[in-house]
Structures are given as structure tokens and as C-alpha cells.
Amino acid sequence: MKKLTTLLILSSIFIGNAQTTQKPKLVIGIVVDQMRYDYLQRFKDKFGSKGFNKIIKNGTTFENAHFNYIPTYTAVGHTSIYTGTTPKNHGIIGNNWYDKYEKKSIYVVDDENYETVGSTTNEGKKSPKRLIASTVADQLKLAQNFKGKVIGVAVKDRSSILPVGHAADIAYWFDGGKVGNWVTSTYYTKELPNWVNLYNTTNKVKLDEYLAAPWTTKKNIEDYSESIRDHNHYEGVFHGEEKPIFPHDLATLKEKNGGYSLLKTTPFGNTMTLDFAKEIVKNENLGKNKDYSDFLAISISCTDYIGHKYGAASKETEDAYIRLNNDIDDFISYLNRKVGKNNYVLFVTADHAVVQIPNYLMDNKIPGGYFSANDFIVKLNEFTKEKYQSTNLIENYSNEQIFLNHNEIAKLGLNLEVVENTIINEIVTYNYVYRAVSAHTMQKSEFTQAPISLLQEGYNQKRSGDILIAFEPAVISDHYIKTGTTHGSGYNYDTHIPILFYGANISKGKIVKKPVNITQIAPTLSNILQIQEPNMSSHDILTEVFEKETE
Structure with missing residues (x-):
């Protein structure tokens, strides 16, 4: 029978009309810090049928997605994804920037008006006060009369705080060093939930296990043919290491590399983040309210730390994505069990990509x-x-x-x-x-x-x-002249990232030719949730997410 393509645009459904699609009980955003789109292609065979390939097979993939502004930094990227607009409107122009009124450099989420909850350090003196625009999470809170839960989680504070905006129930980030806790700010609450306190205590055993064993490759290192040789002069080393090669002896390196903060530059920090995200889903009963939708914003931060130190062509980066692929697959399986596969929508994207190490490019006669x-x-x-x-x-x-x-x-x-x-x-x-x-x-x-x-x-x-x-192109600060790399430009290596949608009522297909922008995610999510888009958002929806094929 001939297939007919029917375009279902939820925004065309007026109040009072019969709704053909029920909004999801839970929306999950996964932003992978520093993920280039080409990683999906380079490591495709290593992913097998799991994780990223499962999402691509069963969801909507936009292959020509880019950031539409400079600078491509972490705080800016996360903010643009969830507000649906660019720095000229939402006001987040960097991770740090010079405040021309206060005549000093400021950090994007620093706020001395608040205190840390979960440790005795200053890591929780944070808030979203410098964010001018609303996020899709803010709009969900408004639409539901502040019912339903909105929670952010990331190793980096800015990657947890900015996505969930001003009205979130809570945002968590990782306080490393000697602490090893998930913490928050008094902006959200005066004390951690009891389950988080208990989790922080019991989770130390797992964190210590990560740091007790060496970081070795998940698969046979000889099979990592998508990467350059392990021993090279382009990559950085941990303090106390002589060579940037596997295995990395984390137990020996822990003391000289920030204690629990060492986890940030290993794939185990990503595993730790998704494990905690599972606990949030379980203990906060996300996706279980029959009347309201919940929102969970997750950022995978450790890929960025690894990429800065070792570069896009390294075996460390390849191993990090192979392990992340397994972690995401496990997280999806968990959602299917706990929330139900027909009750949630998940999207995956990145806050920016990254340039190959300029010295590596120049050694291969490519300008940099x-x-x-x-x-x-x-x-x-x-x-x-x-x-x-x-x-x-x-x-x-x-x-x-x-x-x-x-x-x-x-x-x-x-x-x-x-x-x-x-x-x-x-x-x-x-x-x-x-x-x-x-x-x-x-x-x-x-x-x-x-x-x-x-x-x-x-x-x-x-x-x-x-x-x-x-x-x-391929010119970066001389801070990295010895080893490593960075991002921030408007060139394709920094702007080309994946946009993947997966879950309930999401179409299956790849959008190859059509160029799309990162600012189209927020209005699309607003459409899925049947709410007003963020106050400065683009109005340009990714309509292919809703296309259905019928017999």
C-alpha cells in the first residue's frame, strides 16, 4: 500500500479541539559537551546497535545542524539550546567575560548572595541571575502553574544551572577535590533532599572504585583505528604522568590532580553523571504525574575536559565516546523500565564542537x-x-x-x-x-x-x-601551543553538532540536506509540550520531528 506522509504540527491544535497527540510525561535533554557531529560517523561501527545508533535508527536525526553565532563556548551553547535564541538576546556572551560597568572579569553563574548546599566549599555560590531570557523549562513551569518538576544535573555548574533557567526546582553539579559530592545552591533550597545526602555518602564507594583502577580502553586499543597513535606530542598529560598513553594510573594520579576532580577528565565522570540522573528519575518520581510533565536537563561534561587535553583525534576521545555510548544505552533502558518508552521524549545535542589540535593540522600541511x-x-x-x-x-x-x-x-x-x-x-x-x-x-x-x-x-x-x-581557521590561543585544543569560533569544526530526537510520537528519519540551527530546539520542545515558547525564542520549529508515515 502506498505510504502517505502526514505532517502533524502540534502548534496547529487550538485550545478546545481534540488533541491527536498526548504530550510526554517527561522530557530529557542530553547535551554532550564538545561533541562534533562527525563522531557519530567516525565511531559508528564501535557503537554497534546501542546508544547513539539506537537513537538514530528509531528517532529523528538532523545531519546538517549548526550553531549560528560566535562564540561557541559552553555557557553560551547551553543557554542558546534551551532559550531558543542567541547571545545578542539572552545575554550570556561567554563562560567568563569582562563586565564593562563593574570593570572586572566575572564568571557566568557566580553569585555571592547564595551559599553552597551539600558541602562546606564555595562551589555552590551560584545562580542564573545573568540570564536575561526564559528557558523552555521556565515556560513549562509557567504553563503548569509551577506544577511538575524541573531539574538540572551536570559536572559543571554552568551546564546544570543555565539550561533549567530561573524557576527550576533544583540544579545539581559536582564538587570534586576532597568532597566528591553532588551539591547545589541556596538559590534553590536550604538543604539537599534526604535521598541526595544518602546517595552522596554511599556513592563515595563507587567513586573510590573508579579512582582505584587504571583508565584502560573499553575495547582492544589496537582496534581504535579511527584515532592517531597513542604516544604522540600533541596531547596533554596529567600531573605526575610522563606520557599521554594508556593505561592512565588514576590511583597514583589522584593526589596531584585534584582528588575527586580527576574524574572530570575521565569517562567515569560521565558514567557518574548518568548514574545520578537515574537516581533523580527514581527518587523524584519523574514522569509519573498523570496531569503534569517533568523536565530533566543533563549535561555530559567530561567529554569536554578530555577533548581539551587530548584532542579530537586521540584514543582517549574515542574511548570516551565508546563508553558514553554504552552509558546512554543503559540510561535509555532505565527510562523504558521506570518511565515507559511511550511516556518520554529525549533529545541529544552538543553545546559546541572542537578544532583538531593546530600543531597536528600544521604537521599534516593543513593551515592553523x-x-x-x-x-x-x-x-x-x-x-x-x-x-x-x-x-x-x-x-x-x-x-x-x-x-x-x-x-x-x-x-x-x-x-x-x-x-x-x-x-x-x-x-x-x-x-x-x-x-x-x-x-x-x-x-x-x-x-x-x-x-x-x-x-x-x-x-x-x-x-x-x-x-x-x-x-x-584553526587558530587558537597560544595557551594551548604545547598540547591540547579548544573551541569558540564560527567555523564548521566548532559549529557542526548533532541534533537527535527520540521517544514517544517522534518520527523516524534522517534530515540530510536541510540546514538547521541550534536555536530551533527550544521552540520544538515547546511544541511537543504544548506550551508557550521561551520569551526570546526562535519561532522556527523542526517540523520533521512530527512527520508520520501511515499506510
């Missing part, structure tokens, strides 16, 4: 390089001294942005816009600077071509600098 911020500032100050007889015009340089000293410019009787353009004309002659654009230009013009269009989407008038810079 290392940019020295110190040399840049010295040279720029020499220019402003010669041009304006002042070395005080540059107030701050960070995140590839220049913040000018407006008081000094006024004191010298200079025109701010003229100074911006003069400096831009100078720095575009420097090595590795590809493009530069001023704040005034951002405010006056609308750009459609990358990289300027991506810089514009990342430019926030209130928080960003006076001049924004885009480097040439």
Missing part, C-alpha cells in the same frame, strides 16, 4: 596557528601610543573582544567610532586576524554572511566589547 594575546596587546598599545599618544585606550582584551577605555577617549577629545575603525584597520594587518568589526557597525547594519553575521548574533549591546575579532 597560535595567537598570542600578550603580543597582540603589546603591539596594539604601541600603535595607540604612536597614533594617539596614549597607552590607556585598551581597557580589556578577552574572548576575542576589545573593550576600549571610554573615559580616556573622552579625555583626549576623540570620537569613539573613529577610534574603533582606526584600530580595526590596524589589527586586520596582524597575523591570524581574519575579520574585525566594531560595535557601532553591529548596531547600524544587518549582516547575512559569516563570519560577521555570526559575530553579530553573538554581540550583545549591553555586555559585549567595542571591537569583535574573528581569527583565521
Whole structure:
């Protein structure tokens, strides 16, 4: 019988009409920190029929999904996914940035108004106060009159706090060092639930087991043909290690590498996160309320730590994804048992991807390089001294942005816009600077071509600098010149990530040609949950998630 494709768009269902699709009891977001889309292809055979391949086979896969702004950093990525908009609107312009009003560098979720819950350290002095926009989790709370539960969990504080927004019931993150606890902030609660206190106590045995055994490859290392050789000069080492090779003796390395914090740079930190997520589902009865939907935002943080240290081509990265694939498969099986496979929707994406280690690229005749911020500032100050007889015009340089000293410019009787353009004309002659654009230009013009269009989407008038810079491809800070790599650009290696949907009433299929943006996830989730989209969100829904084939 000929198959007919029927497009079911939940947003077309008006209040009072019969609803053809019941909203899920639980939505789970899994954001894998620093996951490139090509990992799904490179490691496909190693995944077997489990985990990622199971989701791809039984759900909707968007193969041409990208971030649509610069900078591609962790806090920015998580925020953009769940708010459905870019930094120009939601206000999160970095993990850290220079506050031009307070005249100091700030960390995105730091908040001295709150205290740690779960340990005696300062790791819990956090809140989402710098997030301007609402998230899909906030909108779910509003739509259900604050019924239903919204919970975030991640090793990184910013990756747990920002996705669930302002109205979450609670967000948990990992306090390593000598503590080894899941903690939170008094922003959410004055004390941890009893079950979390008990879990923290009993879980120490498991954490100690992880650190007592060496990190060896899950499969035979000789079969890791998708990676470069294990012993090479591109990768970083733990303190106390001489070579970046397997096995990594975690028991020996623990003391010199932050105690329990060592788990962050191993695959076992990801296992630990998903194990705790299972406990959240069980103890908070997520997906069990017949009248309201729950939301669980999970971030897999340790892939980022591993990627920074060892790079995208390393055997450590391959092993981390093989192990993560098994962990995700186990988590899906758990959801099927505890929640029911027809009662939840799960999506998987990433907060950014990553560039191959530039030294590795250059050794293979592919362009790349290392940019020295110190040399840049010295040279720029020499220019402003010669041009304006002042070395005080540059107030701050960070995140590839220049913040000018407006008081000094006024004191010298200079025109701010003229100074911006003069400096831009100078720095575009420097090595590795590809493009530069001023704040005034951002405010006056609308750009459609990358990289300027991506810089514009990342430019926030209130928080960003006076001049924004885009480097040439595969150029990163010289902080990594010896080993390792990073991310942050608008090039494909940093922007191309997976978007996968799976679960109740989700269509099966691969969307290959259609380009999609990360900001389309939040309005799609809002549609699935039958709620108002976040207040600054894109309106562009991933309609393929709802396409059904009928006989």
C-alpha cells in the first residue's frame, strides 16, 4: 500500500479541539559537551546497535545542524539550546567575560548572595541571575502553574544551572577535590533532599572504585583505528604522568590532580553523571504525574575536559565516546523500565564542537596557528601610543573582544567610532586576524554572511566589547601551543553538532540536506509540550520531528 506522509504540527491544535497527540510525561535533554557531529560517523561501527545508533535508527536525526553565532563556548551553547535564541538576546556572551560597568572579569553563574548546599566549599555560590531570557523549562513551569518538576544535573555548574533557567526546582553539579559530592545552591533550597545526602555518602564507594583502577580502553586499543597513535606530542598529560598513553594510573594520579576532580577528565565522570540522573528519575518520581510533565536537563561534561587535553583525534576521545555510548544505552533502558518508552521524549545535542589540535593540522600541511594575546596587546598599545599618544585606550582584551577605555577617549577629545575603525584597520594587518568589526557597525547594519553575521548574533549591546575579532581557521590561543585544543569560533569544526530526537510520537528519519540551527530546539520542545515558547525564542520549529508515515 502506498505510504502517505502526514505532517502533524502540534502548534496547529487550538485550545478546545481534540488533541491527536498526548504530550510526554517527561522530557530529557542530553547535551554532550564538545561533541562534533562527525563522531557519530567516525565511531559508528564501535557503537554497534546501542546508544547513539539506537537513537538514530528509531528517532529523528538532523545531519546538517549548526550553531549560528560566535562564540561557541559552553555557557553560551547551553543557554542558546534551551532559550531558543542567541547571545545578542539572552545575554550570556561567554563562560567568563569582562563586565564593562563593574570593570572586572566575572564568571557566568557566580553569585555571592547564595551559599553552597551539600558541602562546606564555595562551589555552590551560584545562580542564573545573568540570564536575561526564559528557558523552555521556565515556560513549562509557567504553563503548569509551577506544577511538575524541573531539574538540572551536570559536572559543571554552568551546564546544570543555565539550561533549567530561573524557576527550576533544583540544579545539581559536582564538587570534586576532597568532597566528591553532588551539591547545589541556596538559590534553590536550604538543604539537599534526604535521598541526595544518602546517595552522596554511599556513592563515595563507587567513586573510590573508579579512582582505584587504571583508565584502560573499553575495547582492544589496537582496534581504535579511527584515532592517531597513542604516544604522540600533541596531547596533554596529567600531573605526575610522563606520557599521554594508556593505561592512565588514576590511583597514583589522584593526589596531584585534584582528588575527586580527576574524574572530570575521565569517562567515569560521565558514567557518574548518568548514574545520578537515574537516581533523580527514581527518587523524584519523574514522569509519573498523570496531569503534569517533568523536565530533566543533563549535561555530559567530561567529554569536554578530555577533548581539551587530548584532542579530537586521540584514543582517549574515542574511548570516551565508546563508553558514553554504552552509558546512554543503559540510561535509555532505565527510562523504558521506570518511565515507559511511550511516556518520554529525549533529545541529544552538543553545546559546541572542537578544532583538531593546530600543531597536528600544521604537521599534516593543513593551515592553523597560535595567537598570542600578550603580543597582540603589546603591539596594539604601541600603535595607540604612536597614533594617539596614549597607552590607556585598551581597557580589556578577552574572548576575542576589545573593550576600549571610554573615559580616556573622552579625555583626549576623540570620537569613539573613529577610534574603533582606526584600530580595526590596524589589527586586520596582524597575523591570524581574519575579520574585525566594531560595535557601532553591529548596531547600524544587518549582516547575512559569516563570519560577521555570526559575530553579530553573538554581540550583545549591553555586555559585549567595542571591537569583535574573528581569527583565521584553526587558530587558537597560544595557551594551548604545547598540547591540547579548544573551541569558540564560527567555523564548521566548532559549529557542526548533532541534533537527535527520540521517544514517544517522534518520527523516524534522517534530515540530510536541510540546514538547521541550534536555536530551533527550544521552540520544538515547546511544541511537543504544548506550551508557550521561551520569551526570546526562535519561532522556527523542526517540523520533521512530527512527520508520520501511515499506510
